[in-house]
Amino acid sequence: MKKIFFVIVLKIFILNVVCYGSVISDIKSFSFPNKTGKEVLILISDKISTFDEVKDSIYDSLKGYNIYTYNFQGDTNLMKELPDIVSKIKPNVVVAIGVSVLENLVGKVDIPIVFTMVINYKKFNVEKYKNIAGVSLQVPVESVFFNLKTVYPNFRKVGVICSQDYYNSFILPFVDSVKLSLEVEIVPYIISSSKDYISSYNSLAKNVDVMWMVPDTSVLDKNSIIYFINESFKNSKPTVVYSEPFVEAGGFFSVSPNYSTIGSQVALMIRRIIEDNVSPNKLGIAPVVGTFTTINREMAKKLSIDENMLGIVDKVVK
Amino acid sequence: MKRFLVVILMMTVSLGVYSQTVVYYDPDGNLRRIVDISSEGNKLFGSIGLKFVVTADENSFNNALKQYNPEYFIMNSIIYQSKRKDLNLEISFIFLKNKNYTYTKKLVTFQEGLTAKDLRDKVLASSFKDVSDIVPIEARVLKVPKDLDALLAMKFKQADVAIVSESSIEIFRSISPFDSSLLKIIYTSREIFNPVFCYSVGKGSPSKAKEIERLLLSDTAKQFMSLLMFDSVSSDSKIISKMK
Numbered sequence: 438m439k440k441i442f443f444v445i446v447l448k449i450f451i452l453n454v455v456c457y458g459s460v461i462s463d464i465k466s467f468s469f470p471n472k473t474g475k476e477v478l479i480l481i482s483d484k485i486s487t488f489d490e491v492k493d494s495i496y497d498s499l500k501g502y503n504i505y506t507y508n509f510q511g512d513t514n515l516m517k518e519l520p521d522i523v524s525k526i527k528p529n530v531v532v533a534i535g536v537s538v539l540e541n542l543v544g545k546v547d548i549p550i551v552f553t554m555v556i557n558y559k560k561f562n563v564e565k566y567k568n569i570a571g572v573s574l575q576v577p578v579e580s581v582f583f584n585l586k587t588v589y590p591n592f593r594k595v596g597v598i599c600s601q602d603y604y605n606s607f608i609l610p611f612v613d614s615v616k617l618s619l620e621v622e623i624v625p626y627i628i629s630s631s632k633d634y635i636s637s638y639n640s641l642a643k644n645v646d647v648m649w650m651v652p653d654t655s656v657l658d659k660n661s662i663i664y665f666i667n668e669s670f671k672n673s674k675p676t677v678v679y680s681e682p683f684v685e686a687g688g689f690f691s692v693s694p695n696y697s698t699i700g701s702q703v704a705l706m707i708r709r710i711i712e713d714n715v716s717p718n719k720l721g722i723a724p725v726v727g728t729f730t731t732i733n734r735e736m737a738k739k740l741s742i743d744e745n746m747l748g749i750v751d752k753v754v755k
Numbered sequence: 756m757k758r759f760l761v762v763i764l765m766m767t768v769s770l771g772v773y774s775q776t777v778v779y780y781d782p783d784g785n786l787r788r789i790v791d792i793s794s795e796g797n798k799l800f801g802s803i804g805l806k807f808v809v810t811a812d813e814n815s816f817n818n819a820l821k822q823y824n825p826e827y828f829i830m831n832s833i834i835y836q837s838k839r840k841d842l843n844l845e846i847s848f849i850f851l852k853n854k855n856y857t858y859t860k861k862l863v864t865f866q867e868g869l870t871a872k873d874l875r876d877k878v879l880a881s882s883f884k885d886v887s888d889i890v891p892i893e894a895r896v897l898k899v900p901k902d903l904d905a906l907l908a909m910k911f912k913q914a915d916v917a918i919v920s921e922s923s924i925e926i927f928r929s930i931s932p933f934d935s936s937l938l939k940i941i942y943t944s945r946e947i948f949n950p951v952f953c954y955s956v957g958k959g960s961p962s963k964a965k966e967i968e969r970l971l972l973s974d975t976a977k978q979f980m981s982l983l984m985f986d987s988v989s990s991d992s993k994i995i996s997k998m999k
Contacts, residue, residue: 497884498898580907586930587903618910618931697814700915701898706879708895713876726880726908727899747790751811751900 447639461507464522469503473713477699478528479506482516482535487696488554494700499707513537520545530707545581549717551706553699559606559671563722566750570710570717572702573696577724578611582621582691582729585647585677587749589690589742596645598626598637623649634661642674649677650688675741681731685754689736698727772779775959776806776825780816781950782882782902783831783860785984795979800853803970811882812900826959827967827984832948833888844953846998847964848990850983856994857946860889861924863938864916865909871942880905880914889918889944901990903927910934918944948998949985 461467469476479495481488488684492506505528509516519541523531533539533552542550549714552558552571563569582595597608604625615621617731628634634656641649643676650657650665669676670687678688702723709715747753777800779792791807796807808823816834819825820842828844835844849856862871862879869877871892879886879894881963882902886894889893897914899905902923908914928935952971954964970976971988980986 494898500894577907577911583903583907583930587926590930616862618934654849665988695900695904698897698899698904701896705897723913724911726897726911727904729900749789753790 438585459503459505463506465509465518467505467506467507467526468563469526471503471527473503474529475502476496476528477504477530477532477707478523478526479504479532479534480519480523480538481508482508482533482537483511484508485535487533490696491553492721493699495532495704495707498704502707509538511537516541523548529711532707533702539563549710551571551717553703553751558722564718567716567718570706570720571722572699573722573724574699574707575724576692576694577609578623579615579618580724580726580728581649581677582615582619584692584728585690586619588730588737589675589740589745591646592646593620594622594624594645595647595649595677595682596624596641597649597651597655598628598634599651599653600629600655601627603651604653605655607651608735617653628656631656631658631661634658635664638665638668642669642672647675647677650679652682657667670736670739673736675736675740681752681754684731684733685731687733687736689740690734691731692732693729694725695727695729699725702726770899774804775827776808776823777827778810778819778823778825779829779830780819780834780942781831782812782834783828783858783922783947784950785922786984788982792921792979792982795982799970799976799979800967802964802975805853805967812882814955814962824958825955827952827954827964829950829952831950832920833883833885834886835951835998837885839953843956845956845961846951846953846995848988849951849994849998850949850969850980850985851987851989852985854987855951858920858949859938859946860918860920860944862890862892862916862942862944863906863909863920863924863940865934865937865939866915869915869939869941874916877915878913880908883918886918889947891945892942905937907962916941936997950983951998952988982984 446581479492481492496504516537523546528548530549533542533550534554538556539552539555540561543563544566547568550569556574558571558573562592563571604627608623612623624645626637628637648669662725666683666687676689678691681691681693684691706720709720710717730750731754732747732750733755734753735755737747775934789811789855800807808819810819838844874892874894877894878897880897880899882899882905884898886896902919905917905919906927909917968988968990969989971980
């Protein structure tokens with residue numbers, strides 16, 4: 438009996454300490470044992486596998502650090518107490534994974550924060566705080582078309598339908614570099630309502646080599662998405678979509694972030710803050726640099742892409 | 756009884772129920788042809804009752820370890836060095852190209868005046884987690900899934916240097932002639948051993964490994980070998996002993 442109990446305890450220990458790093462069971466009463474100046478507190482807003490992938494990669498990249506993790510599992514009430522909790526624990530850096538943790542910390546603590554896995558971080562005006570750095574979930578425009586060129590090299594004009602605001606914020610800053618580096622011209626069709634999406638698609642698609650669907654929710658709705666994917670598939674128009682499920686639905690190609698690389702980027706920021714004394718705002722918000730590509734085999738066949746070329750893509754669907 | 760066993764064995768192979776697995780993992784391999792490598796490899800190894808699993812990155816390699824508990828591996832020699840103890844690996848033979856058993860990687864940068872000597876505290880983008888075996892420099896490693904991501908990491912100012920294969924530089928050149936014209940090679944790595952075939956001691960058998968070596972040297976394996984971008988294999992103990 439004693440032996441069985443010992444084995445169970447050992448297994449639990451291995452699972453918690455070896456596999457998952459140091460996990461905090463009660464965040465309110467936690468304090469770092471044996472402080473060395475390299476204390477990192479990872480706070481995760483919910484139980485999501487990609488969040489864990491980022492966390493595991495941080496552990497993997499930061500040797501010699503005291504890293505502790507707490508997953509709030511969506512407990513919004515407890516997250517509201519975060520400013521007090523973090524001020525009491527006093528880590529050297531807090532890593533905020535997920536929007537709910539970030540929104541409860543922004544502007545409420547002075548401790549350096551590195552955030553990630555937050556889609557619309559701009560709404561928190563993170564750039565105005567000196568103690569905040571982060572890794573965005575946005576794959577750079579250039580990276581999207583660079584990856585597309587590895588499998589579908591001969592395109593020159595990319596059409597995109599979006600609002601003026603979206604274009605100015607997310608596309609315009611990259612238009613020149615995409616043209617210079619990849620000899621690709623981005624042709625925007627600016628609209629202000631989703632009602633105009635279908636007619637603008639019909640006007641634009643015939644004048645470009647590739648259609649690009651961007652997550653501009655001010656003009657993109659469910660009907661526009663369905664039309665965009667179905668019409669492109671029917672007419673063998675190559676498309677770049679912003680999410681893997683759209684490739685499964687008939688879109689041609691997508692480029693998503695590699696979550697393990699995000700963890701590696703976060704770890705490097707932590708080292709810059711702690712070891713080099715760099716202020717977080719000097720590091721800014723970095724684009725994600727690791728990519729995961731997905732292609733639709735049926736569409737690739739329609740576009741006469743050699744099956745052998747698909748080997749360079751991370752995932753082939755259908 | 757003997758006939759019965761033969762029938763069972765034949766049924767097992769024909770039903771695709773393989774008892775043993777060969778896992779392939781080489782981040783510097785011919786990633787463009789990974790689908791073909793998988794299909795040709797399965798044909799080839801299937802003919803001797805082995806399943807062939809291709810993994811494209813560290814994640815899928817680790818998943819394959821859990822899922823298949825493999826007996827045999829074709830793996831990059833740097834990965835072999837890092838996994839040999841954990842997986843209790845023994846090398847059987849090494850892959851050759853034009854009788855060569857090594858290759859090099861290039862340390863590249865876009866920055867003017869940066870040399871391999873002043874990389875302390877700089878960020879090095881790499882598809883390998885541990886680069887100390889490849890380049891004798893002190894730098895912080897940004898782990899990326901592919902060499903092309905490593906090159907782009909420099910472009911987006913997230914890394915100062917990148918360590919990449921020559922074939923990746925060629926792909927980069929074909930996609931972006933402008934950017935590649937700004938790329939500077941500042942160091943060529945030490946000679947890296949080509950991928951090796953190894954087995955897990957206690958699980959795989961040396962005699963089966965020998966059978967696989969003969970298979971890879973036969974005409975049947977020509978297409979597979981060409982996909983891997985090699986033309987021969989060698990179990991020359993003088994070469995193998997250098998890796999131990």
